[in-house]
Amino acid sequence: MGFKYKLVEKSSNPGDKQAPKKWYATPQSSTAMSGKAMTRAAAKNTTLAPIELEAALDLLADFIPQQLLQGHTVTIPGLGYFRLSFKSKGADTVKAFNPQEMIYDVRPVFVPDSTFRNRVKQGVEFEDGGVKAGDVNYATRMDYYAANGEEPGGGEEPGGGMG
Template structure:
């Protein structure tokens, strides 16, 4: 289950519009390399140390290739590439790459198969409510604290419909 927290936010394009409730992802802490390689190699003939070594080699290779301007394919997961912003000039002879190329970053683009398999397998679970810097552990706790009754419940605290109740109604609306 992928947890989300409900957060009340304003519309940045319409400052006067009333605030609405939005689902915000709650990402769990990433496993360290040793735990990840143990879990990923469980029930296989690959030793966790072998996978650690392969990941280290991949990281070194990717650094080298990206610095040389190559896109790096990471198996069937997707690709890594460098992207950046640039200032413009009217006269081509005035262009200075060292001062005009800005904000270089590495972009990961998942493959279609990887993206679809992850997204199609997602199930969502309410992980609480955040309002005015107060964290409520669950939607039920929020409703109780605010004296809200009715409006339905999410069975097991989860919803596959993006955070709305069955019938398409906002649980806090």
């Protein structure tokens, strides 16, 4: 089973209303596993109890924000690291800069480890998740073709393909 995508028609230049529209793939993520289901699946065939993994993840969820707020980058071996990021408005002078008013959009950022990222990229296969044309969602590209009297053609076969 592959990672589903849906084709959506969007402007090739959102700032230009006259720009031609193109079809873009958008990810179709499945419903997330619950925390308990994820820890059970991750701990399967190990000596680690799911409750221990859940407790460790809860500790990390408490630890990471504390470290980020102290200005630290938090590395999770084998996965990547978290850092804090924000945007800032400009000031005409150093004295005019007020951090409470000019720094905004504070957020944690996760940067995946290159080995982790490559493992995901090497294993990904894409699967047809349909087409969204206007307000209509078609389950597959073939359904879209049938509804619009079009013949499949050009590009890759609908559905599969390696990324």
